[in-house]
Amino acid sequence: MPKTATFTSFLLFCAGVMTAVFITAGASASRSSTCRGRLCEEAAVAGKKTNVRKNLSAKSRSSKYLVASRYKRRKPPVTTTTTTTPTTTTTPTTTTTPTTTTTPTTTTTPTTTTTPAPPPLAQLSFDSPTSSTLSGSVKWTVSSPVAVDHVDFAIDGAVKWTEHYAPYVFNGDPDGVLDTKTLANGQHTLKADAFSAAGTKLATFSKTVSVDNTAPATTTTTPTTTTTTTTTAPPPSSADSSGESMPVGDMSGWHQVFADNFAGENVPLGSTCGDANAFPHTLSNWSAYPYPWKGTPTWGTYCPERTTSIHDGLMDIWLHSESVNGTMLHLIDAALPKIAGAPSTNGQLYGRYVVRFQQPTSFPQYHLSWLLWPNSETWPRDGEIDYPEGDTNGNIWGFMHWQNATSGGQQDAYNAGTSVYGAWHTAVIEWLPSRVTFLLDGRVVGSSTDPSKIPSTPMHFVIQNGGSFGVSTPDNTSQGHILIDWVAIYARA
């Protein structure tokens, strides 16, 4: 599509969204300056007058996942389980004697909550450099057949990288490897700690190596399996590892026209933006906005080849900054599923769009706007349907821009009350002449039922991930992943 039209439209859309949020938020912008993080979201969920977008930076600051710098990512969350006061159900007999001093023995019960069962140990192999002397670029990997939330990689006692998704690879500079030239010659300690989602340390591996940058480059890795004592757990890997299998085939009222769960597919990240051997060029059923198109806001640069990979049955979209041809760029991605038999514009009139996705951690600066965009490119006249949409440290929203709208603000907006990041979710758009319905994990987030406002021209689906509208000066350290387990698309039966 003509990108200029898209950008202009999205700028208008951006203004529209902001306008809509401001409109729905009312006029209490002054209150937002005192609003902080989670409270703002809760207030927004409760329908109170709060400017959500204004508070994204505050939320970022409060986020436990805040990335301080590329080499100082978050530490595992501290599991301060507050010893909750004993439940009053233990002293139910006399409601007339509420004095807490009469029931002191119950204070011993919380001990059970502070001593949880020992966590299962992960069985990890530590594919660290095994040579006694290291030089050059060395891949440093930890693998696990059991559930691990993240792995901290530390050098000489300082955490240099935290990896939140498998395969757990030390992601230094250049990407994916440890450059020994960043270390002085001599002995160094490499350590990897694996943590559960609750922050419990599952396993630790440590190895002392000697760096000699004058030696010939060490070629890759021969794994030393340093196995811990284990509780054997079955490998969780399957085609659909999110725990919900992709629906296959037609359903009542719908005919399936596209389905991809990435099973058996492997598309590594390309070597650079435009790499013809990377996503989407090696696939027949996906396309993408090409490098070097700009996003909205324009500080983002589309680079599917360096943001999007397919591994472990997942599409992995990595939003980050890196130097491209000597210029530091903030790389974004817009992936388009190609419906077989559809016209070149790849769209259809009405449909059902289902995506199983997870953004494992919160990170600032970026924005999901997965959307149905009119093939006509005529906006706002032909409307737009956005879902899930939201900042990467914010909530999931759904928007339906009206047919025959004359401004971007003419839309219906729904806040799912659920963060973009965290758990796996199944997001569904059902677009029919009579209604547009947004569902999250089977729950209706919102439904627009005025037929005169429902978009009524063909549209196509774009899994678009760009910059946050509220960020004008991006930094280079914010980065994170969005995982997609499967995508299923239907036409009206």
Ligand SMILES: [Ca+2]
């Ligand atoms: Ca999958």
